[in-house]
Amino acid sequence: xxxxxxxxxxxxxxxxxxxxxxxxxxxxxxxxxxxxxxxxxxxxxxxxxxxxxxxxxxxxxxxxxxxxxxxxxxxxxxxxxxxxxxxxxxxxxxxxxxxxxxxxxxxxxxxxxxxxxxxxxxxxxxxxxxxxxxxxxxxxxxxxxxxxxxxxxxxxxxxxxxxxxxxxxxxxxxxxxxxxxxxxxxxxxxxxxxxxxxxxxxx
Numbered sequence: 001x002x003x004x005x006x007x008x009x010x011x012x013x014x015x016x017x018x019x020x021x022x023x024x025x026x027x028x029x030x031x032x033x034x035x036x037x038x039x040x041x042x043x044x045x046x047x048x049x050x051x052x053x054x055x056x057x058x059x060x061x062x063x064x065x066x067x068x069x070x071x072x073x074x075x076x077x078x079x080x081x082x083x084x085x086x087x088x089x090x091x092x093x094x095x096x097x098x099x100x101x102x103x104x105x106x107x108x109x110x111x112x113x114x115x116x117x118x119x120x121x122x123x124x125x126x127x128x129x130x131x132x133x134x135x136x137x138x139x140x141x142x143x144x145x146x147x148x149x150x151x152x153x154x155x156x157x158x159x160x161x162x163x164x165x166x167x168x169x170x171x172x173x174x175x176x177x178x179x180x181x182x183x184x185x186x187x188x189x190x191x192x193x194x195x196x197x198x199x200x201x202x203x
Contacts, residue, residue, distance in 0.1 A: 021096065021098070021099035021100070021101065021102065021163055021164050021165075065175050065176045066174050066175055066176075067082060067168065067170045067174055067176050068082075068158040068159065069081070069082050069083045070082055070155045070158055072123075072125065072148035072149065072155055073148065073149050074146050074147065074148050074149075075131075075134060075135060075146075075148070075149070076146075080123060080146060082170075083174070085121045086172070086173070086174050088119075088120065088121045089119075089120050089121070089169065089170065089171060089172060089197055089200040090120070090121040090123065090169070091109070091112065091120060091121070091167065091168070091169055091170075091193060092123050092125070092159075092167065092168045092169075092170060093122075093125065093166070093167045094124075094125050094127055094156055094159065094161070094164050094166040094167070095124055095125070095127065095164055095165050096126060096128070096164060097126070097129060097133060097134070097137045098129075099164055101164075101165055101182060101183040102164055102165040102183065104183060104185065104186060105165060105183040105184075105185070105186050105189040106141070106143060106186070107186040107190075108186040108189040108190035108193060109122055109124060109145050109193075110143055110144065110145055111186075111190055112190065112193060112194065112197070113144065113145035115194075116197070119201070120197055120201075121146075122145045122146065123145075123146050123147075124145065124146070124147045125148045125150050125155050125156065126147060126149055126150055127150055127153065127156050128150060128151060128153045128156065129151070130151060131149050134147065134149060162181060163181060163182065165180075165181075165182065166179070166180070166181055167179070167183075167193070169193070169196040169200055170200075171200050171203055177196065177199070177203075178196045178200075180192065180193075180196075
């Protein structure tokens, strides 16, 4: 019985690592959904009923799916305001260091950042971890793409989702073009994000 319990635990852990994690302060909380969910022109899951109130949340009478604006402090000490980058394609990611899929896909962001340079804005918003934890993570991994603090969760609250990693591709007009919930390997995610970015650049 003990052996069966260990096997079951390993299977559930593997499934959760392929899907994503709940964006809570509890690092033990993980989701058991196995699919990476992608939704064009909406928020969260492709079946997410919260899309019905998207216009109210964004206060946008024209019905466009505008990404909510925010200002964040970056790990390098500078400030980032989303609306300052209107006119650029933006890849916006929400993550935490305790989330296996979040950490696993991050080399894709580094690769995309190196490839596109100033042509595409990449920002990874850490979800409710302290600044020292985030800084140590960056130092340990040597990442150079912009990473923002969201210690109190105020930015994450603007982008409700069933879990993390949660990644959005925002067009030059500020509208959300695609969302991705969960992550596969860095190689797979690189191809997914590159396809979405290239499509956004062509619009």
